[in-house]
Amino acid sequence: MSTDDLGHDDHPADGVLDDADLRVLAGLRRVLDAADPVPDDLVERSLFALSLEALHTQVMELQLLEVPELAVRGEATVEARTITFTAEPVTVMISLSVSPSGGVRVDGWAAPATRYEVELLRPGGSVRTESDDDGSFVLADVPPGPASLVLRHGSGTGVSTPVIEL
């Protein structure tokens, strides 16, 4: 009910914002947020795009070598499917299946067989693991959605897959 600090005639036109100004602006922001909320995933999507962009300056992008027909992005369920990528001299094959929790299990093999650092980039973060000496690795449970796999070996140039829909 108190309107005592409102409506001053001598409100400075170009001064520091006072508390009442800040309250009005905060209210305005609330209303704008309610009227037209920023999509929940926009920040994460943008950050994902940026991390991929940064990545492309550091790694070689693998080309899709072979993709069975089932691998067309399944909307309802994740089909078990195998995708192969290559960029001389590295070849990466991944097999996707449904994890017990309903997420996605990624089984991967990389050649030439050696120990790779494996990173799965996705909006909202990344998951890391390591392959064994034979180049095989497992990401047991990752959320569905767009993702890109990055493999690095020692100090050599890394490789990354294009964005795939898990």
Added chain:
Amino acid sequence: MNRTAGSTADGVGERTGLAARAAAAVVAFRDGRTGPLEDLVREATPLLWNVVRSQGVERDEAADVVQGVWLAFVRSAPTIREADAALKWLVVSARRAAWQAVAHRRGDARRTTTLEDEGAPYGQLRSPDRPPDEVVAADERDRRLWRRFLLLPERCQQVLRFVAMADRPDYRAIAEVTGMQVTAVGVTRGRCLAKLRALLATEEGWDA
């Protein structure tokens, strides 16, 4: 340049707020540090969203536009001459990209159907799919605030919308978005806030 990015007296000078953090993010990014840029994406995305939406871009497309602005930003980061102008760069890019999106859609619409809403008076500010007078605000005070806000001249609405969405944006960024002279921004901001507060003073209980 001073590297203590968190310090208040660092290389970007005394200015604080979003414009300063945008500048610091560019400097850090050139330096190979991406943390400040990620923080900037989190903080400034709502502002860019509003800039794009206020140009009449649909929600789905606006999301793509905002994401595209961020991509363009990092691609341009090495060549943005004045890191200090980074926030201005962002909003100018967002506004341009929004214009292009709208022009593109209008072009499509012209080819496929008759144009609706040509010259709609509030096209600049009104979201095409959600008229502001139907805003569902959580509380009555905010609904009153919105009604009063809509009584302000369009220029005031633009400025305050911008100031509300950004923590202390610099005047250059506001000037770019609103088409005002930089020197007029501070005065306009003050007058518009005073006007809004005067309108609110006629309401009971807004500012409890």
